[in-house]
Amino acid sequence: MENPIELNYKKYFPLLLENDIAYLDNAATSQRPDCVMQAENEFYTKYNANPLRGLYQLGIEATAHYEESRECVQKFIHAASSREIIFTKNASESINLVAYSYGLSHLHAGDEIVVSIMEHHSNLLPWQMVVKKIDATLRFLECEPDGTFSEEQFEAAFSSKTKLVAITHISNVLGRQNPIKEIVIRSKQSGAIVVLDAAQSIPHTPIDVQKLGVDFLVFSAHKMYGPMGLGVLYGREALLEEMPPFLSGGEMIQSVTREGAVYAELPHKFEAGTVNAAGAWGLQAAISFMQKIGYRTIEKREKILTARAMEGLQKLPFIQIQGSPNPEEHCGIISFLVDGVHSHDVSSILDADGVAVRSGHHCAQPLLQHLGVSSTTRASIAFYNTKADIDRFLESVKTIRRRMGYGE
Secondary structure, eight states: OOOOOOOOOGGGHHHHHHHHEEETTTTTTTOHHHHHHHHHHHHHHHSSSSSOOOOSSHHHHHHHHHHHHHHHHHHTOOOGGGGGGGEEHHHHHHHHIIIIIIHHHOTTTEEEEETTTTTOGGGGGHHHHHHHHHHHHHHHEOOTTTTTOHHHHHHHOOOEEEEEEEEEBOOOOOOOOOOOOHHHHHHHHHHHHOOOOOOOHHHHHHOHHHTTOSSSEEEGGGGGTTTTOEEEEOOOHHHHHHSOOOOOOOSSSEESSSSOOOETTTTTGGOOOSOOOOHHHHHHHOOOOOOOOHHHHHHHEEEEEEEHHHHHTTTTTEEEEEOOOOGGGTTTTTEEEETTTTTTHHHHHHHHEEEOOOEEOOTHHHHHHTTOOOEEEEOOOOOOOOOHOOOOOOHHHHHHHHHHHHHH
16 A cells, blocks of 8 residues: 555646745645646636526526535535535635624624634734724633643633634644634633634644534635635524625625615525636535545645654754644644744745745734744645655755854
């Protein structure tokens, strides 16, 4: 039997075949396999009509393929119904939909919203907006330097006034997977709903929304080998039924008069205007691709590669890894500092050596402030990366201090 780590998955990714690059910025966006690009092209060449509108054959086929994609997502995350799957343009829009449509209509003055200190700005700014508009309070669930939460930190964040908890599944800086089941239990004790940001987790680990017990879940297609410009919102049907539309316009209505409108049923009342049907078809192809590879293979490869990168970095005395020293707790994400060298310079030197990483605050400034750093360099791994990619990255990192004039 072939060893999964030795297989060459880059052959499915045109950009990686055509460019001599160790692509380690997968937490920002993944590369796309050829099958995803072919699927988008197939939609435009075979089914290009406006879904949900035309009653001619082409329009019916476009609608059928769009709804087939929705059902694919439903099964992929184990939602109870395809009515619980809303297509948006990205995870940020999905969170904003919940903030505006649920937050402003269901939360009240004096209520408390809990967010973790490690949230991406996309899962922080919408809640800052909500608390300002309704005179509620935003409380932060602080974390230890390794990303874990203590009992004292839980007690300080949660109270009987907690009515909504917004939490990331995996930190895009520390790579830590959060204890979602425990957080859901604590949230339900005060009747709070849970919004889970799965943008960083769904490329790496299987998701079952019913087992997790969350009320809303969001992710973007582009981080899981799918197209840019397409996001997903899962919401429990009972909650979505109660919520007013986020955007108004074509296709999210049942009827319109001079005086008002009757909105369409779920999920369409949240999908105003022309939808990204080709993107949805591409996402279905990405899900199929991931299922053929299998999460077991994905997780095994990424653990091996993450451990190789962590062990190599830990041998260098001028490297400070953020978060846990245990590679098992990084879920393919490694953020680090190089003594005396700004992260932007680190990124530029690596780029000169054909290694693509991210530098900066990673849209998580409160977390970096909490950790006492202003910016880091982040290497993030996908299953298509190879040992050669990691070794190329490590060899370049070894030279950074010397190339910056430190003589090391």
